[in-house]
């Protein structure tokens with residue numbers, strides 16, 4: 608039932624933008640942050656100042672990352688990812704703005720040029736001083752050799768961190784600029800699987816609506832921005848998009 612009005616909007620969408628959160632990846636087995644059982648209900652996030660200030664926090668951050676990798680490293684894209692990849696391929700979506708760090712949009716075949724990662728990517732790491740890139744396997748081997756001490760950059764001795772944006776860390780300026788341009792110039796803005804509580808990311812649906820886009824929110828639970836939307840669907844993302852694309 609919920610799929611019919613979405614199908615109607617998708618049918619006339621010509622320059623849409625999708626904005627995704629952790630809810631699009633839960634059917635792939637990756638927990639979200641704020642639902643019961645979500646990551647932030649189990650562990651408080653390690654913010655950027657704490658990561659920088661303490662070797663013990665850096666070690667804890669890496670322990671968590673390797674535990675995530677063991678649990679969810681094999682995750683594959685789900686129905687929501689595939690539906691958005693299809694809409695991109697059909698030329699109806701311009702791009703996907705994601706808050707997710709799991710790399711599953713890329714894994715569904717979305718080109719980097721069509722993807723804006725607002726909160727970075729956890730599938731690799733970088734030196735916070737010089738930007739040198741490190742693969743997780745390399746970090747893990749050094750971490751284990753050094754009895755769970757976080758490794759530093761081999762070029763400049765700076766701290767190495769997953770390429771994600773932590774609370775208290777500056778937002779990536781190029782990604783923010785791209786997301787702003789897309790949000791200000793789209794006919795439909797699809798906010799999918801996000802509680803829409805984390806700013807500045809949650810500002811993009813607001814910006815799109817103000818600029819005249821049709822705002823659609825698809826999320827199991829109510830979000831902060833439901834009152835602003837033209838269409839709100841409280842249902843499972845995979846179910847809703849599969850049904851809407853079939854129509």
Ligand code: OAD
Pocket residue numbers: 627628629630631633634639640641642645652706707708726771772773774800801802803804805825826827828842843844845
């Ligand atoms: P949240 O955990 O805050 O919200 C995910 C939303 O997805 C929840 O409201 C769920 O109800 C919904 N949801 C889960 N599975 C679903 C499904 N199968 N179908 C429909 N809805 C579903 O995650 P985000 O909004 O992505 O930041 O969180 C935003 C940011 O907060 C994240 O990017 C992360 C976190 O701290 C960083 O890592 C910097």
Ligand code: ZN
Pocket residue numbers: 734735736737738739760761762763764765
């Ligand atoms: Zn370095």
